[in-house]
Amino acid sequence: MSSFTEESAVTVLGLGPMGRSLAAAFLAAGLPTTVWNRTPGRDRELVERGAVSAATAEEAVAASGLTVVCVVNYDAADAVLRRDEVTAALKGRTVVNLTADTPDRARSTAAWAAEHGVRYLDGAIMTPTTTIGTPDGVFIHSGPRELLDEHRTVLEALGGVHTHLGEDIGRAAAYDVALLDIFWTAMAGYAHALSVARAEGITARELAPFAQGIAAILPPI
Template structure:
C-alpha cells in the first residue's frame, strides 16, 4: 500500500465523519449490532479497551449487562449506526444481517460496516455488493475461536475486503485481541477460510462421536479409548502439511501409505460399523470417495489426490 493511497483514504474518511485530526489518538467509537454470546463478547472487548461503545439488539434486555459496564443502548439499529463510524454486526446469518442493514441503510452511508457473521463466501460477496451500491465501506470477517478468547491473546479473527479500509480501523479492531489477519480484497475470502476450516473440524468431531459409538458397541469405554485417540493428533500436523504441498504442486506421491491401502482400512471400519447396526453415513461416504480415487487409477498415490478429484468433479480449478 503506497503512502498516497493511505493518505487519500484517510482524507476521504475524514470528510465523511467530520473528525478532526487531533481526535485520531482517542479510542474510536464503535457500534455493535447483535448481542448473542459472540456479539456480547465483541462489545465487551471494545469496552475493556476504552472504546465508546453503542449496542443494539432486537431483544433490548440483552444489552443490560453491557450498559452496566458503560455501553450506550440504542433504541433502533439506525440510531446505533449513527453513533459510530465503525459498525460491527454479528448475528446468526446473512438473512439477519440484511434485515438489520436494510433498516439502517440511510444511516450506514459513509460508514464502515464489518460483518463478523458466519455464512458462505457467496453471501459475503453479495453483502459487499449491497454495501458498495449504498456507499457503505464493507469488511467481512470470520471469528475462528470461542467467545472466551475475544479480547485476549488467543483470539483469531480473519478479515477480507479493501486493505485501506482495514488499515483505517486496525487500531480499533485490535481491541478484539489475539491474531488478526487481513486476507485480501476479495470480501468472500475470510468466509472461504471459515467454511473450509469448519469442514475439517466438524467432520473430525463427528468422526470422534462415531468412533466412540463403535468402541461402545464393542464393549470399549470412551475413557479407555481416549488416550489412544489423543495420540492421533500427532499425525494431523504432518498430514495437513503433506496434503497442502501435494495439492498446490499437483503431485501426490505416496511416501507412507497409498490410497489403495487406506481404502482397504476404511472398508474394515465400514464393515465393523454395519455389523453392529450403527449408522455408517459419514464413514461410508468417506470410503466411497476413497474408492472412487482408486477406481480412477490413483491407488498408488497419496490420499491428497482426493482433493483434486473432488475439485475436478465440481468443475472448478484448484486455487491457492
C-alpha cells in the same frame, strides 16, 4: 487513561454470546461503545459497564463511524442493514461484518454496500467467545486492505490476531467454511469412533489415549 478518541467509537449490532463478548472487549479497552439487539434486554450488563444502549438500529449505526455486525447469519444481517433508514444512516460509514455465512452472501452484501455508499469489510471469528479480548482470539478479514488498516487499532481491542486474507470480499467466508469443515468432520468422526468403541464395551476414557496418538500423527501428514 485510554488513548482512544471519539473517532474510535464503535457500534455492535447483535448481542448473542459472541456479540456480547465483542462489545465487552471494546468496553474493556476503553472504547466508546453503542450496542443494539433485535431482542431487548441483552444489553443490561454491557450498559452497566458503560455501553450506550440504542433504541433502534438506525440510532446505533449513526452513533459511530464503525459498526461491527455479529448475528446468526446473513439473512439476519440483511434484515437489519438493508432497512431504508439504517442504510441511509450507514452512508459513508464502515461496516465490519463478522457474521458467518457463505462467500456468495458476503459478495452480495458487499455489492449492496457499494451501491449505497457503505464502506464494507467482511470477516469471521475462528475461536470461541472465551478467547475474545485475549491473545488467543483469531480473526480473519477480507476486502479493502486500507479499510482494515484504518480500523485496525479499534479491531485489535478484540485481542488475538487479525489477518487480512485478500481483496476478494468472499475470501474470509471461504476460509471460515473450509476450516469449520475440518472441525465438524473431525468432531463427527470422533463421536462415531466412540459409538463404535462403546458397542464393543470400550469406554471413552479407555480409548482416549490411543485417540490422542492418532491425532498427534495428523499434523505431519
